[in-house]
Amino acid sequence: MNELTVIAADLLAIGTLAFGVYLPRHHRRDLVVAFVGMNVGVLAVAMVLGSSTVGAGLGLGLFGVLSIIRLRSDEIAQQELAYYFAALAIGLLAGLHGTLSPLSGGLMVLIVVALYLGDHPRLLRRHRHQTVRLDAAYTDEDALRAHLELTLGATVTRLDVKHLDVVNDTTLVEVRYLVGASRIRKEPSLV
Numbered sequence: 001m002n003e004l005t006v007i008a009a010d011l012l013a014i015g016t017l018a019f020g021v022y023l024p025r026h027h028r029r030d031l032v033v034a035f036v037g038m039n040v041g042v043l044a045v046a047m048v049l050g051s052s053t054v055g056a057g058l059g060l061g062l063f064g065v066l067s068i069i070r071l072r073s074d075e076i077a078q079q080e081l082a083y084y085f086a087a088l089a090i091g092l093l094a095g096l097h098g099t100l101s102p103l104s105g106g107l108m109v110l111i112v113v114a115l116y117l118g119d120h121p122r123l124l125r126r127h128r129h130q131t132v133r134l135d136a137a138y139t140d141e142d143a144l145r146a147h148l149e150l151t152l153g154a155t156v157t158r159l160d161v162k163h164l165d166v167v168n169d170t171t172l173v174e175v176r177y178l179v180g181a182s183r184i185r186k187e188p189s190l191v
Contacts (some may be wrong), residue, residue: 008038009094010094013112017111017149022115026079038087039090066158082115130174138161138164141159156175
C-alpha cells in the first residue's frame, strides 16, 4: 500500500509540473511526454534499486548518468533543462526510499514550487534574449549597441558577438535586452 502512495505522490508532482506549470507556459507537448516518461522510468528503476541490496550509491550513480543525458537531436532551452532535472529529481525522491516521508514529499513540493516561481511569466517579464544576424559587419561595439537598441526599441543590457564576417558584411550577435525601458545612456564628456 505504501508503494502505491509513493507512486500516487510522484504522479501528482510530475503531473502538476508538466501539465500545470510547463505546458501552459511553453506549449511543447513533446517535452511534456519526455518529462513524464523520464520521471516514471526513473521512479520505477529507483524503486527497484531502493528495494534491493544495491542501495543508494547505485541510485545516485544512476542520477549522475541520467543527468548528463542531453538530447542531441533538438536544442533545448536552459529552462527546459531545469524541467528535465526536476523530473529526474522527483522520480528519485519518490523511488529511492519506497516510502513517502514528510521530507521526500516536502522536497517534491519544493521542486514544483521552485519551478513554478522561477519560471513565472511575471518574473523578469521585460527581459528578453535573442540571437540576431545583421547585414553589416560591426567592429565597434558602441555602434552595434546603438543599432540594436534602435532596431529592437529596447535597452541592450548585454551583447556577445558570435560571428563577425567582414567579407560577407554580416554580424551574428547574441543580445539580452529590456523591453519598455527608457534608454538611459551616458553621453561622452567633452572635458
